[in-house]
Amino acid sequence: MRAFTYERPVDLAAALVAIGQPGARFLAGGTNLLDLMKVEAETPQHLVDVSRLPLDQISEENGGLRIGAMVTNTALAGDSHVREHYPVLARAVLNGASAQLRNQATTGGNLLQRTRCYYFYDPSTPCNKRAPGSGCSALQGYNRIHAILGASDACIAVHPSDMAVAMMALDAEVEVEAPHSHRRIKIADFHRLPGNTPQNDTILGAGELITAVILPPPPPGGQVYRKVRDRASYDFALVSVAAVVETDGERIRSARIALGGVAHKPWRALEAERQLAGVPLSDDALAAAGETAVKGAQGHGHNDFKIPLAARTVASALAEAAKQRKA
């Protein structure tokens, strides 16, 4: 870890000014940034601690929900409104990390957590995300946990968040502040594919701070979050699926499918969703949707299994969501 300076601004305006210093980074729960600083995958010169800014409220807004960026993962998953109306989100959050980490991790920080690619964490190996232009070690290396969709030759890392996958299925928006700007970004546009600049995980501009995540009114239908992993808890997803399915008992009215562990960002399977709209509910239809969800997927050797695994998990999660028949 390199030496750094630290400050804790008293309010949002002060934080947005403080971040203008050279090499400054925001610090919230610190569950990822501090680990990365220890291995020098991140080397900020200055930390602006935003963890105590008054952004820790969950409130109803226009039939939906406004989740402050500093709401902890534990508070989010335990919120009665979230549990009742957005169970896919509560389940996704509870499937992430451990209880201790969820107590510390924040909503904004969860969106900004960085990949768990082994090589990203090991400065003795090349990594375009950590050291742009140095090469991707995973492409020809051990890539069992890596991307099958939307990857590039520069980077095949995946985004590790569970929470963001559920938010993707819920069409959330991310509220962002800078000294002279305020914008809302659709979560589908918030994270980016690696392309030739994998060092950029999101479209956030310099000095922008996430202040809230906005959920639209809950979608009709049953909601399921299904996470496949090597061990039963405290593990990142090999593949995860957030599924929302609305049926009339026999036909699927609408479906939403988002996947985690497969791409550099939470992945929405829109074509598979369209394919399901209005068709009779059947195992074959769900299996076909699973296949569509991984259309164009490409394995890199160790992670080839993720392609059939993702297809099967989509089908299985859809079936479970359809069974709930919640209108």
Add this chain to the structure above:
Amino acid sequence: MPDTILGQPIDRIDGKAKVTGAARYAGDRRAEHPAFGVIVTSTVGRGTINKVDIKEAQAAPGVVLVMSHENAPAQAPFKHAGDRHARPKPQLNGARVHYYGEPVALVVADTFEQATAAARLVRVSYQTEMGAYDLAGNRRFAYTPAELVQGKPDSSLGDFDKGFAQGAQTVDATYTTPYQSHNPMELVASLAQWDGDRLTVHCATQLVDAAHHSIASTLRIPLENVEVISEFIGGGFGGKLPIYGDAILAALAARQLKRPVKVTLTRQQMFSVTTHRAATIQRVRLAAGTDGKLTAIAHEVMSQSARMDEFVESAAASTRSMYAAPNRLTRHRVVPLDMPVSDSMRAPGDAVGQLAIEQAMDELAYKLDLDPVELRLRNEPTEDPEKHVPYSTRKLVECLKRGAAEFGWDKRPSVPGTLKDGQWLVGFGVAAAIRGNYRRPATARVRMDENRHVTVEMDMTDIGTGSYTIFAQVAADALGVPIGQVTVKLGDSSYPQTPGSGGSFGAASCAPAVHDACMEIKKKLDAGQGPGNLQAEVKSAPGEEFKKFSQYSYGAHFAEVGVDTSTGEARLRRMLGVFDAGRIYNSKTARSQLVGGMIWGVGSALHENAVVDQRYGLFVNHDLAGYHVPVHADVPAVDAIMLAGFDGKSNEMGSKGVGELGICGAGAAVANAIYNACGVRIRDYPITPDKVLRGLMRPANLAQQR
């Protein structure tokens, strides 16, 4: 209730100190005006260091010393021969790089943070060479080692080929086990302090006596000028049998700087600077008649060994004693690779050997259409089949029968893939366990003061096993005093010599010494001396019983596993182990040992895997986010039963080794349960969802057709 405290499930006497932080581990030790050292490790797997550029590091804030092979003090040379844990361990003693992650420099600064930051500024350039990192790919370089801990590398009896050909059913299968890393919770750490020419090292070591010799001989100073203290150890598992660069480098730096120096490995460095469990490739061949009796058994093992220092994973050694069969064959070969040094890890040899042989027995049972418990019962030998001597004690049959009854083995689906629970297919698996029983010479000193307070002193260690507690129980029992009147002092090289903690021999070796020393005190009391100012120091050693008898601990594991039919995830649902370890000194700490071993077995079956990047020889998933061990959710209901027993051939106290028994066979029971659940046989450990899924997707899979 028995009238003795021996065997009672009393709480560990150091428990309160541990949970309140009063127990001081090596890394917790403080000294006046300390400096902190951080190790820099190699970033190539094989080659030669061209240059170590220390300019930038040396100029960094707080840095007081940067040491590399270019300026390290002379030390005793490395020796291949001799006790591998007591040998000299010279550090930074040449430009050769033997493996990825080998110490190449030490940076010492006023604070740990300064040393950590400066360590990244040491620039090492290398002449990189092509290294050999792949076990299977280098099998043509395999050679026969001179010997195993358990004797000769090869053994044979009868005519294997003929016996194999006679079998009505045969199994010929190859199993592979991955690299594993001990990674106990406590990082390896040392604090070294000189007082004139006398050196004190607080370090995390299982073997204080070996560490004592290793440090003194490396530094070429008299043994009596070195004191090694290892009072509390946060897990060892074999990973703290040797000492490592932290101890030597701390001592060298402290001598040069004339101030105490503390060196702690990072979690990532634990994967390469310390030892690991070698990867293996094991071929097992079994043949049996229609009566289920084995006609031939062969177990051939190939394991990784570091090119710089040999270690043999003796995976087939216990196979020589396990089942009756007239025709037998075992072989051990090692493949030298440019990888970090392998060494003992919980039940070395046995843990991985039984992952193979106990799965092979299961495969044979299905071929014979015989209950796998019954198959094992039918091959129970009357004497050790290769040594031709009686067993000291062997209650494997009782372990199997008791376990089957308690577990509800009769509810096992006899056809794989037939028991469903929602999305899960459910299966039962069984495996037997065998672990060599060892004993080494040990000396204990016992004192009694005028208040009848008893103090026991040995250089033995407590690596979390409960040593402090059981020796207090032994002394309290022998002298008839309350346990609160006994103080046990361990982990200091100034105390009488013991073998330390390793090979499950600690209790069996040291308890008789404590007992005998107490008996001498008792004799003195009976003769009218004391009670104050009494002291006895007694050495206790094994006799001929280890030659005259075949000595092992035994067990049987029963596991119930669920397999998710869409994802291939296999999860343990419940597990029971029944064990024969002779007399138990403390049924609570012993049970913890056994359950801990079983959980490690579950991890060996499902999770643990230190993956090598074949391009660099790097353990790529070198932290606890990437290297998976079971978490609580993976081990919902694990229980252990200890059969009442007494093995007087093992030692006068009647105990056999416990610590490593629980892991033996445990993983195979899980693997066998997975097959019973879904008809997928995975011989390549660990059995992760990708492998099970591949099996489930095979058109011929039984479970999928149902």
